[in-house]
Amino acid sequence: MLKPEILDPQGQAVQRALPRLGFEGIADVRQGKRFELDVEGPLDEAALARIHEMAETFLANTVIEDFTVKVEESK
């Protein structure tokens, strides 16, 4: 997600459009990206550390974006 101090024109456009479309009560909208990584092998601490590094160096632009890594069971 874009850092809170970075302007998010896409999110603002969505937020302004909502009342026109009949959706009230949304104070703020931020739009961001989401990556689903399918990991081979065990998801141990080392693998998680690598994924964190991958997110930090490659998937996110940490000058303007924050990121979080979450583990989910695959369906």
Added chain:
Amino acid sequence: MLKPEILDPQGQAVQRALPRLGFEGIADVRQGKRFELDVEGPLDEAALARIHEMAETFLANTVIEDFTVKVEESK
């Protein structure tokens, strides 16, 4: 997220780039969108139903995308 049967060239490009960058063991990457909505007032069942409808009719393109709605405490 794009539905599993829909081609995701962005995700594929990321997946192919990872080994070159020294990150092995990622079987698949899918890229999608994420919206953070800041909700005014109580997040009761009616509000959640409205947000679900908003996602379905406006935020996601349900022809090619799946979506999930998750509730998180604001920081």
